[in-house]
Amino acid sequence: MNLPQKEAASLHVFDKLESEVRSYCRNFQTVFDKARNAKVWDVKGNEYIDFFAGAGALNYGHNNPAIRHKLIDYMLEDGVTHSLDMATRAKETFLMRFDRSILKPRGLNYKVMFPGPTGTNSVESALKISRKVTGRKNIICFTNAFHGMSLGSLAATGNAFKRKGAGVDLPNTTFMPYDGYLGERIDTADILAKMLSDPGSGVDLPAAVILETVQGEGGLNVASFAWLRRVQALCRKHDILLIVDDVQMGCGRTGTFFSFEGTGIQPDIVCLSKSIGGYGLPLALTLIKPEYDQWLPGEHNGTFRGNNLGFVAAAEALSYWEKDTFQSELAGKIRSIRAALKEMLRAHPEVDAHIKGRGMIQGISFGQPELAARLSAAAFKNGVIMETSGPNDEVAKLMPPLTIEASVLEQGLAIIKKSFEEIVQAEPVKAMV
Incomplete structure (x- = not known):
């Protein structure tokens, strides 16, 4: 049944029929209809630039034409869609291409596990195999971490609101301070080293x-390469497996395919999901030495765990990483984002704020947390979709598709600058530092 245009353009159906747990639609009050690369349109024809990208699941944009073409051909040829973990041509093609285009050029040797369709499936499998291999139960995780919403992943997640939603105890994890959590003068790797070596640490x-x-x-907190190397060294010293959760930061979000490239570490296990599906399709990998x-x-x-459409889309998406120009183009976009954010803050030194993040995920952290939500709301009103993050939702976060056109990126950044000006001018002087 076709709904009347007026009703279709409202959120009445969602308010009436969908669970109260819905969240993003409360911030972005419209009904979306079409999308192409970094732009989406609602049912009223309003255009938005997407600096949200499915929370990192759309690194290659909406309705990527090359990937869509492969999917359509596969379906029209009656390719297998669902197969549990049985061998299929689509899975074989993906495995070979991932090994040839991603792992081998980086000198990495991992077995590829398909744990289920989501990031938390990957994390759960990583925790389980670590416990099986070592015979130990405890997992060390870090303040402000987010690893998923199923119980094992949630036990390693720092956010109090999300943890409370479990309704049960979340055992067998120990939290340590992330890099920078205690300020610039304290190397939290020293704390981890002491707690691991001291038999009285508990x-x-x-x-x-x-x-x-x-x-x-967790708020675009960036670990230094030196800190990451120290953590890996501690893991090696104490025979502990190192897991890197690259669910959101992998597939190019930081400017390289894996976020740990160039850091000097090589994890024992890597969790991938979100954009590994290429087209916003559910897919997750657990890479295991x-x-x-x-x-x-x-x-x-x-x-x-045998999502063949995901395999088809993922294999085609890897073509971006076979091009010599892709990462250099990303570097230019990364510089543009950083320059725009710097200019916004430079123009308003009275605002208590600073830039956080790395690569194609950067943002502004506000000393007055509610300003992040106000910036996000103003940007949406002006035609840009962006979200907030951090323990107090204090960071206004930019994460456009990696494939965003340079002109569209500049247009979106200009809208954010305009929105920033609006909230600064509307905010009482007492709110500034």
Whole structure:
């Protein structure tokens, strides 16, 4: 049944029929209809520039034509869609291309596990195999971490609001301060080193340390390369597995395919999801060093770990990483974002704010947290979709598709600058520092 245009353009249906747990639609009060690369349109024809990109699931943009073409051809040829974990041509093609285009050029050797369709599936499998391999239960994680909403992943997540939603105890994890959590003068790797080496610390020797090189949901906190190397060295010293959760930061979000490239570390396990699906399709990988791939057949499984449409889209998306120009183009876009953010803050030194993030995920952290939400709301009114993050939602976050056209990126940044001016002018002087 076709709804009348007036009703279709409202949120009445969602307010009446959808669960109260819905969230993003409360901030972006319209009904979206069409999308292409970095732009989306609502049912009224209003155009928006997407600096949200499906929370990092659309690194290659909306309705990427090359990927769409492959998907349509595959479906028209009656390609297998669902296959559990059975061998298919689509899976074979993806595995070979991922090995040839991503792993081998970076000198990496991982077995590829398909744990289920989402990032939390990948994290859960990483925690399980770490515990199986080492025979230990404890996992060390970090302040402001976000690893997913299922119970194991949630136990390693720092956000109090999300943890409370579990309704049960979240055991077998120990939180340590992330890099910079205690200020610039304190190297929190020293604390981790002391707690691991001191038999009186009360910290059980863990099976694994899990971390994000950039904490996206935690507020765009960036770990220094030196800190990451120290954490890896501690893991090696104490025979602890190192897990990098690259669910949001992988697939190019930081400017390289893996966020840990160039840092000097090589994780034992890597979690990938979101944009690995290429087209916004559900897909997740858990990359495991061969010596730790000690699963028994069927010991971890799931109905939707054989998403062949995801394999087709993911294989085609890897073509971007086979081009010599792609990363250099990304570097230019990264510089444009940083320059625009710097200019906004330079023009208003009275605002208590600073820039956070790395690569194609950067933002402004406000001393007055509610300003981030006001900036996001003003940007949406002016035609840009962006979200907030951080423990107090104090960071206004920019994460456009990697494929965004340079002209559209500049247009979006200009809208954010205009929106920033609006909230600064509307805010009482007492709110500034």
